[in-house]
Amino acid sequence: MSIDSFEASRKRSDEIRADLPVHPEKYTMLTGDRPTGRLHLGHYFGTIRERVALQDMGIATRIIIADYQVITDRDTTEHIQDNVYNMVVDYLACGIDPEKTIIFTHSAVPALNQLMLPFLSLVTESELLRNPTVKSEMDASGHALTGLLLTYPVHQACDILFCKGNIVPVGKDQLPHIEQTRQVARRFNERYGHVFPEPEGVLNDAVEIPGLDGRKMSKSYGNAISLSLTAEETAKLIKKSKTDADRMITYDKENRPGVSALLTTAALCTGRTEVEIAEEIGEGGSGALKKYVTESVNEFLAPIRERRVQLAGDRGFIEDVLHEGNRRANEIANATLDEVRAAMNMVY
DSSP states (O other), X not given: OOHHHHHHXXXXXXXXXXXXXXXXXXXXXXXXXXXXXXXXXXXXXXXXXXXXXXXXXXXXXXXXXXXXXXXGSOSOOTXXXXXXXXXXXXXXXXXXXXXXXXXXXXXXXXXXXXXXXXXXXXXXXXXXXXXXXXXXHHHHHXXXXXXXXXXXXXXXXXXXXXXXXXXXXXXXXXXXXHHHXXXXXXXXXXXXXXXXXXXXXXXXXXXXXXXXXXXXXXXXXXXXXXXXXXXHHHHHHHHHSOOOSOOSOOOOTTTOHHHHHHHHHHHHHHTOOHHHHHHHHGGGHHHHHHHHXXXXXXXXXXXXXXXXXXXXXXXXXXXXXXXXXXHHHHHXXXXXXXXXXXXXXXXX
16 A cells, blocks of 8 residues: 555544544444454454444444354364354453444355355456455465455455445554455446445554564464453463563563563553553563553453453353344345345346
C-alpha cells in the first residue's frame, strides 16, 4: 500500500471516528476472530475493548466466529467446538452484550457463504494472489496454497457485505482486505444494480501487543497471557518470561525486547507509561519487574475472570447466545441473498 493511499485511508478513518458518536445509527460494524485457541490480552487491547466501546455507542455490531477459516491452514477441527464456546465466554466476560451485538459462526449461516459464488466471479486470480495476507499466511503455514486460503479475502467480503457492514475496525496491515471488499461491492453494484455499501476501514491506534518473549503476542508463539488463565497460572507464565542480566530496568524495545515487553504489558493494564514504570522499578531488577507486571495483569483481569467463571459454568446460556446470534444472522443473510438473486435476475 502506497503512503498516499494509506494517508487517504487514515484521513477517511479519522472523519468516521469523529462522526461515530454523533450519528451511530448510520453505521454497521462487522468484525471477528478465528476460533483457533483462547483469546488473550493482545486480543483484548487490540480489538475487543474497541468493539465494546463501539457497541455501547449504539453502533449495530456483528461479530463473526470464523470457524470455516480455521481450515484455511489446518488439517483438523478437533477442538473447534470447545474453542467456539470459550470464545463466546471471553466476549461476554469482556463486555460484549448479546442483546446489542449479534455473535454468530460462519458454518451456521448458509446464505452468507452462498455469496461466495457470485463474488468469486468479480475478482481475478492475480488480484487474489496479490493480497499480502494470503501471501504471508501461506508462507507462515508451510502449507500448500488451498483454494480456501486463496479465496479468503472474498470470503471476508461475504462476511462484511452480507449484513451491509459499512465499517470494519482494522490495523494498517488489514487495509488491503477492505480495499478488496470495496472492489467486490463496487463491481457487483456496477454489473447488477446497487445492493452493497462500500465499507471503510476504521484504523485502530492499538500498539502491537508484545508477547512475553518480545515478539507479537500470539497463540501460535505460546507467548500469550490468555484471558482464561487463573491468577496463579499468569504468575507462573510471567515468572518464566525471558529478561536479561542488566539489573537496571529501562525501556528499550530494540535492545531489551523481553524487559520492554513486560513494561508494555504493565503499562496497558495500569494506564501508565513504560518509562514511568521502568524508572519506578529502577535497580529492582527483573524480579521486581515481574512482580509488578503480575500484580498489574491480575488486578486488571480480575473482574473479567470473575465474570468468565460464572459464564463458563452456564453452558446452556452460552449455547443460547450462539443459537440466537445464528438465528438473527440467518435472517439478515437470507434477506441479502434475496436481494442479490433479484439483482441478478435469478428469481424463479
